[in-house]
Amino acid sequence: xxxxxxxxxxxxxxxxxxxxxxxxxxxxxxxxxxxxxxxxxxxxxxxxxxxxxxxxxxxxxxxxxxxxxxxxxxxxxxxxxxxxxxxxxxxxxxxxxxxxxxxxxxxxxxxxxxxxxxxxxxxxxxxxxxxxxxxxxxxxxxxxxxxxxxxxxxxxxxxxxxxxxxxxxxxxxxxxxxxxxxxxxxxxxxxxxxxxxxxxxxxxxxxxxxxxxxxxxxxxxxxxxxxxxxxxxxxxxxxxxxxxxxxxxxxxxxxxxxxxxxxxxxxxxxxxxxxxxxxxxxxxxxxxxxxxxxxxxxxxxxxxxxxxxxxxxxxxxxxxxxxxxxxxxxxxxxxxxxxxxxxxxxxxxxxxxxxxxxxxxxxxxxxxxxxxxxxxxxxxxxxxxxxxxxxxxxxxxxxxxxxxxxxxxxxxxxxxxxxxxxxxxxxxxxxxxxxxxxxxxxxxxxxxxxxxxxxxxxxxxxxxxxxxxxxxxxxxxxxxxxxxxxxxxxxxxxxxxxxxxxxxxxxxxxxxxxxxxxxxxxxxxxxxxxxxxxxxxxxxxxxxxxxxxxxxxx
Numbered sequence: 001x002x003x004x005x006x007x008x009x010x011x012x013x014x015x016x017x018x019x020x021x022x023x024x025x026x027x028x029x030x031x032x033x034x035x036x037x038x039x040x041x042x043x044x045x046x047x048x049x050x051x052x053x054x055x056x057x058x059x060x061x062x063x064x065x066x067x068x069x070x071x072x073x074x075x076x077x078x079x080x081x082x083x084x085x086x087x088x089x090x091x092x093x094x095x096x097x098x099x100x101x102x103x104x105x106x107x108x109x110x111x112x113x114x115x116x117x118x119x120x121x122x123x124x125x126x127x128x129x130x131x132x133x134x135x136x137x138x139x140x141x142x143x144x145x146x147x148x149x150x151x152x153x154x155x156x157x158x159x160x161x162x163x164x165x166x167x168x169x170x171x172x173x174x175x176x177x178x179x180x181x182x183x184x185x186x187x188x189x190x191x192x193x194x195x196x197x198x199x200x201x202x203x204x205x206x207x208x209x210x211x212x213x214x215x216x217x218x219x220x221x222x223x224x225x226x227x228x229x230x231x232x233x234x235x236x237x238x239x240x241x242x243x244x245x246x247x248x249x250x251x252x253x254x255x256x257x258x259x260x261x262x263x264x265x266x267x268x269x270x271x272x273x274x275x276x277x278x279x280x281x282x283x284x285x286x287x288x289x290x291x292x293x294x295x296x297x298x299x300x301x302x303x304x305x306x307x308x309x310x311x312x313x314x315x316x317x318x319x320x321x322x323x324x325x326x327x328x329x330x331x332x333x334x335x336x337x338x339x340x341x342x343x344x345x346x347x348x349x350x351x352x353x354x355x356x357x358x359x360x361x362x363x364x365x366x367x368x369x370x371x372x373x374x375x376x377x378x379x380x381x382x383x384x385x386x387x388x389x390x391x392x393x394x395x396x397x398x399x400x401x402x403x404x405x406x407x408x409x410x411x412x413x414x415x416x417x418x419x420x421x422x423x424x425x426x427x428x429x430x431x432x433x434x435x436x437x438x439x440x441x442x443x444x445x446x447x448x449x450x451x452x453x454x455x456x457x458x459x460x461x462x463x464x465x466x467x468x469x470x471x472x473x474x475x476x477x478x479x480x481x482x483x484x485x486x487x488x489x490x491x492x493x494x495x496x497x498x499x500x501x502x503x504x505x506x507x508x509x510x511x512x513x514x515x516x517x518x519x520x521x522x523x524x525x526x527x528x529x530x531x532x533x534x535x536x537x538x539x540x541x542x543x544x545x546x547x548x549x550x551x552x553x554x
Contacts, residue, residue: 005398020451027054028553030254031274032285035116036535037523038276039219043227045550049089054265055231055253059112060117060239062100070099072347074354076128083119084166084215086163087357087365089348092120106280107425107433109495114237115220116278117495117537118210122368124216125159125210126532128540129196132414136528141544142507149543157222157539158212159207160194165214166362169206173340174371174406177465178371179204182374186459193373200531204374207391210535213359219539243306244273244289244519248313249267251519259504261311272518273550274511276542279497279524283422284319284432286501286521291513296424303427314403315486315515319505321432323423325529327389327411328418328439328449329492330483333400333468334392334408341395343404344369369394371406375413375531376455379450386445387413387531398488400468411494412449414531417442422500438486439491450479498533501525510548519547 028050031042034057039060042055061067061081068081075085082088083100092100100120102112105357111120113295128149130143139145164170184189196203210217227233238258243254245264253266267273275282287296290309294316300306342364356363371392389411396405420438424430440446457472466472469489470482483490500506501521507513511520511542522545523538530537 017167026197026268027052029053030270031055034114036118036219037542039224041402043223046227046233047218055235056239057237062113062115067113068117086367089368095346118218123209126207128537129198146544159210161208163211163367164362178372183465192256199376200375207370207373214366223364249517274520276523279500280432283500286320289354291315323499323502324420325499326494327494328409329494331489332408334467335405336464339404386415386448416445418445446480446484448456450476498524498527511545
């Protein structure tokens with residue numbers, strides 16, 4: 001344990017010292033955003049010692065190793081922040097963090113901190129099926145072409161479907177009743193999800209998390225710590241990028257705000273800028289850099305948001321921000337006499353749970369609380385396929401919180417037909433957010449998800465499970481009406497934002513912004529809607545983009 005502790009201390013010292021280190025006058029690579037994609041591509045590009053790489057983050061520390069110290073009292077005296085403990089994941093909603101969450105930076109829920117959303121989400125780490133790449137991605141991004149990226153990611157990033165370090169599964173009452181329901185009654189197959197990543201029809205199993213040694217892992221713990229040892233790499237936090245400085249089709253630097261002061265960080269000749277701020281922020285930065293829908297650019301120009309960039313240098317592209325996707329979500333509260341709900345708390349968990357986690361990294365706080373995940377597909381008359389996904393949580397929600405109730409999450413995934421776009425709010429900041437047509441703008445999506453729910457309800461007899469907020473006798477049309485109406489259980493934002501700068505229309509196959517020579521987007525913006533939670537897919541995209549951008553740089 002001594003060596004990891006020494007490395008952590010060195011990393012914290014490096015990060016805390018960064019504000020007073022002499023800053024290079026210019027860089028070969030500037031990466032904007034330290035979410036999963038930004039960390040991975042900055043780390044990979046810094047493997048070439050001849051390249052100077054700057055990774056910019058607007059927010060501040062998160063994990064303990066980055067200097068994060070926000071935590072409940074029961075973690076005092078440990079090398080853990082709230083981010084490091086998987087079981088504290090859901091408490092971000094009941095005990096919000098002004099240090100980790102975006103404050104007046106986007107018009108949606110998200111993290112603005114080192115690690116981005118990988119520092120606050122559940123850490124689910126599902127490999128997308130090969131069919132996602134082969135159906136929804138262009139040449140250069142097919143499964144055979146991204147396979148080396150997947151291999152490298154597995155080599156670098158640990159993951160597990162048994163996160164407790166004592167080798168035991170916890171909170172299995174939900175898993176057991178769901179297994180009887182789905183495997184026993186609905187003909188699902190119980191399997192190791194990532195070992196059978198191609199199976200997304202009637203597949204059931206334990207969730208996979210990117211945890212390591214009973215703690216939250218992710219690119220900050222793996223890629224970033226490696227990069228931090230290199231003299232050609234620098235992480236600069238507390239720095240908000242306002243726009244890309246450019247002359248014509250050549251990016252020359254980034255305009256930043258640090259503690260209210262505006263300055264420009266310059267790019268070396270033949271250098272490259274990579275936007276990795278996420279599917280809302282990256283399109284915003286493109287628009288504020290004079291790249292996007294001309295009507296939007298006119299509004300921004302009138303509000304002095306484009307600097308001194310003349311309209312003759314605008315790059316008109318309505319694909320910037322278009323295609324924004326999020327999984328439409330429905331909560332169904334499920335009750336059974338055999339279920340034992342468990343409620344995570346920020347302060348004062350049961351003493352036995354505290355002790356088990358702190359001494360052995362085991363027990364309930366060693367994972368985020370989901371007991372099972374499952375998938376199915378809906379095939380349409382024209383042969384197209386929509387993906388659907390479900391999972392069982394650890395406790396009930398809103399009006400249904402007794403000790404025998406847990407929440408079932410139902411998502412629509414790949415193949416859905418609805419999408420929206422990134423829209424900027426009004427002045428003075430013109431912050432990005434989703435348009436109102438992201439969910440169910442195409443009625444086929446609601447029909448697909450309702451069909452999935454109806455299939456699940458058909459398999460309920462004999463399980464002891466009872467849906468509480470939706471009548472199990474509901475017809476498909478009644479379920480459609482319910483899930484598309486506004487209730488505490490329906491039309492929820494999962495905040496799996498993706499697909500807002502798609503390959504082929506917003507960026508080319510090398511991730512270069514169309515119309516630009518040396519500006520890239522590498523994050524969830526370029527990832528098509530996937531059959532699984534998008535986090536692993538975003539990491540795969542970053543690994544693939546590294547190959548492509550490295551080839552361009554020579």
